[in-house]
Amino acid sequence: xxxxxQPGVRPPLPPFTRETAIRKVRMAEDAWNTRDPERVSLAYxxxxxxxxxxxxxxxxxxxxxxxxxxWARELDYRLIKELWAFAENRIAVRFAYEWRDDAGNWFRSHxxxxxxxxxxxxxxxRFASINDQPIRDADRKFHWPQGPRPADHPGLSDLGx
Numbered sequence: 595x596x597x598x599x600q601p602g603v604r605p606p607l608p609p610f611t612r613e614t615a616i617r618k619v620r621m622a623e624d625a626w627n628t629r630d631p632e633r634v635s636l637a638y639x640x641x642x643x644x645x646x647x648x649x650x651x652x653x654x655x656x657x658x659x660x661x662x663x664x665w666a667r668e669l670d671y672r673l674i675k676e677l678w679a680f681a682e683n684r685i686a687v688r689f690a691y692e693w694r695d696d697a698g699n700w701f702r703s704h705x706x707x708x709x710x711x712x713x714x715x716x717x718x719x720r721f722a723s724i725n726d727q728p729i730r731d732a733d734r735k736f737h738w739p740q741g742p743r744p745a746d747h748p749g750l751s752d753l754g755x
Contacts, residue, residue, distance in 0.1 A: 604637055604715035608683035615680035618715075619687050623675040624742040631661035639718040646722045668693035672736035674743060676750045678706065685709045690755050692729070692736045700734060702727045704755070 606614035625634050635654045644651045644660075651660040665671060673691035680686070687707050694700045705724035712718050735753050738744050 602714055602716070607713065607715040608711050610680045610682070610685060612677075612680070615685050616677050618685060619675050619677045622687075623673055623689075626673050626675075627671075627740075627742045629661075629665045629671055629740075631658040631665070634661055637717055638720070639712055639716045642716070642718050642720065644720045644722070646720070647724055667695070669696065670694050670740070672738065672740075672743070674736065674747075674750050674753075674755075675707075683711045683713075685711075688750065690750055692734055700729045700731055702729050702733075702735075702755075 606617055610618065622637065625637060628634070635657045638654060638657055641653055642657065644657065646660065649660060651657050668691075671691060671693045673689060675687045675689040678686040678688050685708075687709070688705070689707065690702055690704050692700065692702050703724050703726045705722055707723075708719070708721045709717050710719040735755070736743075736747075738747055
């Protein structure tokens with residue numbers, strides 16, 4: 595069995611190079627853009643700990659519940675992540691995502707995340723700081739169909755975000 599098919603192993607594995615860190619970030623972005631809490635939770639250790647705004651989910655079950663609440667509230671969610679820094683088993687990213695509430699108000703949420711991975715490439719720590727910016731529909735920049743961002747869609751730096 596190869597590393598990519600072993601249960602509980604999520605390549606690329608630490609220690610990260612610039613190339614593997616960028617790949618890990620894009621894989622996380624693509625997974626979150628599915629808005630599938632169960633699928634997303636598989637990238638985290640069973641006992642993963644988070645800080646996300648003022649919430650502190652711990653373990654996959656709490657992560658799934660958190661993501662279900664998140665995406666029930668943040669409609670038409672589209673996310674872009676960008677590598678900020680990396681070393682050994684840690685990656686720092688900056689991100690922005692656009693979403694609307696059930697009243698049709700649009701927002702762009704900006705933030706940073708610090709990630710720490712175990713030896714199997716599963717994230718064991720995730721610390722997120724996020725700010726929401728109300729935007730007009732005309733100011734939206736993320737217009738791809740629901741799901742992962744197309745390969746040719748600009749990233750955050752290209753969009754001036």
